[in-house]
Amino acid sequence: MQRARTRWHIAVFLAPAVLVYTAIMIFPLFNTLRLALYSKVDQERIYVGLDNFRTLFFDPIWSEQFWNALGNNFWFFIVHMLVQNPIGVALAAILSHPRLRFAALYRSAIFIPTILSFVIVGFAWKLILSPIWGIAPSMLDFVGLKSLFAPWLGREEYALTTLALISVWQFVGIPMMLIYAALLSIPEEIIEAGEVDGITGISAFWKIKLPLILPSVGIISILTFVGNFNAFDLIYASQGALAGPDFSTDILGTFMYRTFFGFQLQLGDPHMGSAIASGMFAIILIGVCVYLFGIQTRMRRYQM
Amino acid sequence: MTRNTLKLALLSTALTATSAMAQDVTLTIESWRNDDLVLWQDKIIPAFEAENPGIKINFTPSAPAEYNAVLNSKLDAGSAGDIITCRPFDASLALFEAGHLADLDDMDAMGNFSDVAKSAWQTDDGGATFCVPMASVIHGFIYNKDAFAEVGVEVPNTEDEFFAVLEAFKEDGNYIPMAMGTNDQWEAATMGYNNIGPNYWKGEEGRRALIAGEQKLTDEAWTAPYATLAKWGAYLGDGYEAQTYPDSQNLFTLGRAAIYPAGSWEISGFNAQADFEMGAFKPPVQNAGDTCYISDHTDIGIGMNAATDNPEAARTFLAWVGSPEFASIFGNALPGFFPLSKEPVELSDPLAKEIVGWRGECESTIRSTYQILSRGTPNLENETWGASVAAIKGTSSPEELGADLQQGLASWYEPQQ
Numbered sequence: 001m002q003r004a005r006t007r008w009h010i011a012v013f014l015a016p017a018v019l020v021y022t023a024i025m026i027f028p029l030f031n032t033l034r035l036a037l038y039s040k041v042d043q044e045r046i047y048v049g050l051d052n053f054r055t056l057f058f059d060p061i062w063s064e065q066f067w068n069a070l071g072n073n074f075w076f077f078i079v080h081m082l083v084q085n086p087i088g089v090a091l092a093a094i095l096s097h098p099r100l101r102f103a104a105l106y107r108s109a110i111f112i113p114t115i116l117s118f119v120i121v122g123f124a125w126k127l128i129l130s131p132i133w134g135i136a137p138s139m140l141d142f143v144g145l146k147s148l149f150a151p152w153l154g155r156e157e158y159a160l161t162t163l164a165l166i167s168v169w170q171f172v173g174i175p176m177m178l179i180y181a182a183l184l185s186i187p188e189e190i191i192e193a194g195e196v197d198g199i200t201g202i203s204a205f206w207k208i209k210l211p212l213i214l215p216s217v218g219i220i221s222i223l224t225f226v227g228n229f230n231a232f233d234l235i236y237a238s239q240g241a242l243a244g245p246d247f248s249t250d251i252l253g254t255f256m257y258r259t260f261f262g263f264q265l266q267l268g269d270p271h272m273g274s275a276i277a278s279g280m281f282a283i284i285l286i287g288v289c290v291y292l293f294g295i296q297t298r299m300r301r302y303q304m
Numbered sequence: 305m306t307r308n309t310l311k312l313a314l315l316s317t318a319l320t321a322t323s324a325m326a327q328d329v330t331l332t333i334e335s336w337r338n339d340d341l342v343l344w345q346d347k348i349i350p351a352f353e354a355e356n357p358g359i360k361i362n363f364t365p366s367a368p369a370e371y372n373a374v375l376n377s378k379l380d381a382g383s384a385g386d387i388i389t390c391r392p393f394d395a396s397l398a399l400f401e402a403g404h405l406a407d408l409d410d411m412d413a414m415g416n417f418s419d420v421a422k423s424a425w426q427t428d429d430g431g432a433t434f435c436v437p438m439a440s441v442i443h444g445f446i447y448n449k450d451a452f453a454e455v456g457v458e459v460p461n462t463e464d465e466f467f468a469v470l471e472a473f474k475e476d477g478n479y480i481p482m483a484m485g486t487n488d489q490w491e492a493a494t495m496g497y498n499n500i501g502p503n504y505w506k507g508e509e510g511r512r513a514l515i516a517g518e519q520k521l522t523d524e525a526w527t528a529p530y531a532t533l534a535k536w537g538a539y540l541g542d543g544y545e546a547q548t549y550p551d552s553q554n555l556f557t558l559g560r561a562a563i564y565p566a567g568s569w570e571i572s573g574f575n576a577q578a579d580f581e582m583g584a585f586k587p588p589v590q591n592a593g594d595t596c597y598i599s600d601h602t603d604i605g606i607g608m609n610a611a612t613d614n615p616e617a618a619r620t621f622l623a624w625v626g627s628p629e630f631a632s633i634f635g636n637a638l639p640g641f642f643p644l645s646k647e648p649v650e651l652s653d654p655l656a657k658e659i660v661g662w663r664g665e666c667e668s669t670i671r672s673t674y675q676i677l678s679r680g681t682p683n684l685e686n687e688t689w690g691a692s693v694a695a696i697k698g699t700s701s702p703e704e705l706g707a708d709l710q711q712g713l714a715s716w717y718e719p720q721q
Contacts, residue, residue, distance in 0.1 A: 129546065130546065131547065132543065154486060154544070154547070246694060262373075264686060265674065265683055
């Protein structure tokens, strides 16, 4: 009889990654969830159960800010889904066209903003759109459309959409690259078989390529969702922690930052901040679950 | 032989160095004023060290926006410096209540400061003072003298004259009448509402009445400044909604704008940037001859880490900061940050001199939202930023703004309920 050997090397090789991941991801995550159940009263931390969440959702002052931030977050996400991803798919389709010249140049040029820091993007666009020094007003003036110019980042009704479009500009390279890779992996034979059956050009894209890349579109959607609901940097870099004008660009990330670390005369409240962070975590978790169990399992996959 | 001499020399230097270290106490200062690093190293520290051999000073500032967070974590971890630069009001009060700042009430140097000056670093009952007041900033308007001469207008004293001047610049068309934007929001409240407001709520009288609950934010005195701000919108530059604070500073120093609603902290920056002559006028009063009120806001104090290993040396340093000698060095090196000591300091910068001169003509007060009233949620100061912007843009009426602010304040502040 041979006893199964304890395979120590598995534990040894896993240990560094598990330890590091636990220390910097899992422990802080659960500690944040735990922190949300406490409150500070007279320099003393006490357990208050779900009180912080009750305040967040039902206290008129807090809930108004929370729903405003959540609504803005959804708008931010919708703009990305409606603008960034279709453009990304379209760019990938054009780039994968065999007769396009300079494809590599376009690909790099469109992808480069993705590697820029949020601070640079936020600051550069703020300057471009500045009514005083910006090139946007003079460029519009050049084509005789100066009347269309408005101080977009300073108006409640446009600011969030403007920022969402700036973010689209920055990140359109990601869906483009993923879809581009998916398109390249479609075998020539399938396209040729389609051509034999009389499906060419645009209809080949709609009827053959798009169904084949749908799983990638799904992945992109979920990446967009997670990225947008965790967004913070761009808004903070361009509009500050108060997410002006009049909180019209306030998203969950900036709301959480302001609450957790405090702002100007407002002292930080780590406990309410953790409650908001837990809310963000729950929203993202639900979104990802809906995708994983509701959509991905039903998606048809084709053997290529 | 040579080698031995070298060893001996090394040994003796090492010995002297250790003995010197044993005598010298090094105090580390925490601060958010990284702009002032050169000033501290070249002027303040040498002056102090010359008078107090045996105490060395190490000035270690951090970035303004991160200061509160950095300081709090350092204090909690026990690694903070001996001397703490104090933000006014609640940020420092919270540190004192948490036992991080020492009570300095027994220091003789405290006698050099008025009660208003000390109020920013006292417990609510005034029972303990935990920071030595260092400097205040005064609000008003800085203007381009050349532009005023060119358009032929005089410095306004009353509100009607003020708007007449703005109108003259608007008609002339060569200058943006007033350089301010609403993008960053705080200027609208700090350089707008709290600049002109004290003339309406009569400075300290109104501010204290609001804290006591005798006046409400819906009262005429508190909503009228919003009505005045609403008239500013027409005189700000094109696209002021997206104009940031640095944009406004540049517009003014480039000579493209005539008037800049200011805090005195701008003086040194403007002196370096602008190549035209500048003057200043105080917030205009409603009727000629009215008492004028200015916002003379306590901004920087300095206190002692309660956990310091060198309390004696730290007190010696703080006492020196409270002395007229420090006030004179500091006030002249940083025009626009005015020393708070009772004894007036002779300033050499003409613009700073002009502004500090208002202290003699007008009643001083501090920003209305800073003491006590911004302690809860919603935070009155932050709300005031939004309200001032809304007033300038005209998206809400002054009455609506007053009602909103009052409702927010009353939701947590008992005297207002």
